[in-house]
Amino acid sequence: MPQSISKVNYFRLLSDIISIVCVFVFSSFITKPELEKSDSILLLLLVIGWYFSTKISNTYDDFRTERYIGELLLIFQNVLVQSVIAGQVLFILNRHEYTRRFIFAYIVILLIVLIVKNYIIKKILFYYRQKGGNIRNVVFVGYNEITANLITQIQENPHYGFRVIGIIAKEEEVNDIGGNTYLGDLRKFLSMNEDYKIDEIIITTDEISNSLMQEVFMVSERRAIRTKIVPSYITYYPSRLQFKFFGNYPLITFRSEPLQEYHWRLVKRVFDIVFSLLVFLFIFSWLFPIIAILIKLDSKGPVFFRQYRWGKNNKKFKCFKFRSMRPESKDVTENGAFNQAKMNDPRITKLGQFLRSSSLDELPQFINVLLGDMSIVGPRPHAHEHNIRTKDEVDSYLVRHWIKPGITGWAQVNGFRGETKTIEQMEQRVKYDIWYIENWTLGLDFKIIFMTVYNVIKGEDMAY
Known part of the structure; x- marks a missing residue:
C-alpha cells in the first residue's frame, strides 16, 4: 500500500480481510458438505485478489475525503473482482457442483457485511472527529481562490478530520483572509519559536522563491510537519493532472489518457x-x-x-x-x-x-x-x-x-x-x-x- 496510508486505513484493510475470511468460511459451511484442502487455496487467492484490486482502485488512499457513495461504488467494484476470481478458480478445480451456490452466497453476504461495516466505521470516525479525535491541524501558505475553496470544503465537511489553524500570507493579503487566523508572513513563521500543533502545511501559492521553498521544507522536517503543494495551474486542469516519474524527475501531465x-x-x-x-x-x-x-x-x-x-x-x-x-x-x-x-x-x-x-x-x-x-x-x-x-x-x-x-x-x-x-x-x-x-x-x-x-x-x- 502507499506509504501515506494512515492507521485508520490499515485498520480498514485488516477488517476487510477478516470479513472476507469469515464470510468465506460461513458461505462454505451453508453451501458445501465439508471444507476441502483446495478451499484454502481459493481463500488465499481471494485475499490476494482483494489486496491488489483495492490497491489498483486506491480504495484506502483517500478515506478522509471520500463520500460514502464513493466508498459503496468501490466496494461493488472490488467484490465483482472477488466473484471473477472465485468463478475462475472453482472452474479450474472442477468444482462445478457447488460453484453457483457458493459464489452467490459469498458475494451477497460479503457485500452486506462490507457495506454495514464501512457504514459503522464511517459513523464512528465522524463522531470521534466531532469530539476532537483523529484530527489533523492544517496551515495554509498563501491565500487565493484555491485556499478559500479548500477551507470551505474543510469547514463544510467535518468528517474529513481536518482543522484549519491559520493562514501564512503577505501582510497586504491580511484583509482578504476573512475570519481565518493570520499567522504572519512566511519569514516570520519560519523564525518564530512558538510551537503550534501543526500536522500539515499546504502551499497554495507559487510566489515563493526556490531558496525560501527549500527553507520551508527544512523547517517542516525539523518540526515533523508534512508539507504539500497545490499547483496554481490546478484551477485550469482540475481533474486531469497525472503525476509520473521520468527517471528521478517528477513529471506532471495535464491530461489523463487511459489508452x-x-x-x-x-x-x-x-x-x-x-x-x-x-x-x-x-x-x-x-x-x-x-x-x-x-x-x-x-x-x-x-x-x-x-x-x-x-x-x-x-x-x-x-x-x-x-x-x-x-x-x-x-x-x-x-x-x-x-x-x-x-x-x-x-x-x-x-x-x-x-x-x-x-x-x-x-x-x-x-x-x-x-x-x-x-x-x-x-x-x-x-x-x-x-x-x-x-x-x-x-x-x-x-x-x-x-x-x-x-x-x-x-x-x-x-x-x-x-x-x-x-x-x-x-x-x-x-x-x-x-x-x-x-x-x-x-x-x-x-x-x-x-x-x-x-x-x-x-x-x-x-x-x-
Whole structure:
C-alpha cells in the first residue's frame, strides 16, 4: 500500500480481510458438505485478489475525503473482482457442483457485511472527529481562490478530520483572509519559536522563491510537519493532472489518457476486431449485397466512396463509406473551402438520403476498423480539407487525434453529428471528444454503441 496510508486505513484493510475470511468460511459451511484442502487455496487467492484490486482502485488512499457513495461504488467494484476470481478458480478445480451456490452466497453476504461495516466505521470516525479525535491541524501558505475553496470544503465537511489553524500570507493579503487566523508572513513563521500543533502545511501559492521553498521544507522536517503543494495551474486542469516519474524527475501531465496504457489499447483493439467480425458475419454478409445493388440501380458510379481523412497522430488514411452522393459531386468548392453535406443537399441521391439518415452509409468503415485505421468508438474522422481549416480555429482540436477515430463517438451520441455551421459547434464537439479520451473505459464504449443504436432507431435531426 502507499506509504501515506494512515492507521485508520490499515485498520480498514485488516477488517476487510477478516470479513472476507469469515464470510468465506460461513458461505462454505451453508453451501458445501465439508471444507476441502483446495478451499484454502481459493481463500488465499481471494485475499490476494482483494489486496491488489483495492490497491489498483486506491480504495484506502483517500478515506478522509471520500463520500460514502464513493466508498459503496468501490466496494461493488472490488467484490465483482472477488466473484471473477472465485468463478475462475472453482472452474479450474472442477468444482462445478457447488460453484453457483457458493459464489452467490459469498458475494451477497460479503457485500452486506462490507457495506454495514464501512457504514459503522464511517459513523464512528465522524463522531470521534466531532469530539476532537483523529484530527489533523492544517496551515495554509498563501491565500487565493484555491485556499478559500479548500477551507470551505474543510469547514463544510467535518468528517474529513481536518482543522484549519491559520493562514501564512503577505501582510497586504491580511484583509482578504476573512475570519481565518493570520499567522504572519512566511519569514516570520519560519523564525518564530512558538510551537503550534501543526500536522500539515499546504502551499497554495507559487510566489515563493526556490531558496525560501527549500527553507520551508527544512523547517517542516525539523518540526515533523508534512508539507504539500497545490499547483496554481490546478484551477485550469482540475481533474486531469497525472503525476509520473521520468527517471528521478517528477513529471506532471495535464491530461489523463487511459489508452496510453498498452493493456487498455489491447483490450480496445480485441473488442474492435471481435465486434467487427460479428458485424460482418451477421449483418454485412447479407446487407452488403442488397445495398450495393440498390446503389447501382439508383445512380451510376462506384458502390464505395473513399475519402482521405485524418486518423491517429494526424496520419491520413482512406475512409470507406457507401456512396450516397452523385459521382460528379465535389468535396471542395471553387474557392478551396471544404463543402460539407447540408440539409437538402442536391448532391445526395434519393437512396443516399436514406443511407445517411439511417447511418447505413457508415457500415463499410468496419473495414477500416479491421485494417487498424479506425476503432468502433472514438472521435469521428474529418476530411483532410476540414482538418486543415479547423485546426487553427479551434483550441485543442488536434488533441482528438491522439487516439484512433471511431465509427461513432461521444460527441455524436450527444447530438454533435453531421454539419457544423459555426466554430462554437465545432468547439463543443471537440470538448466531447477530449472528454472521451480522458475518461475512456470499455463500459463507456458499450454505452456509446447502445446510444448510437437507439439514436438510429429514434431518428436524428442532424442525420443528413
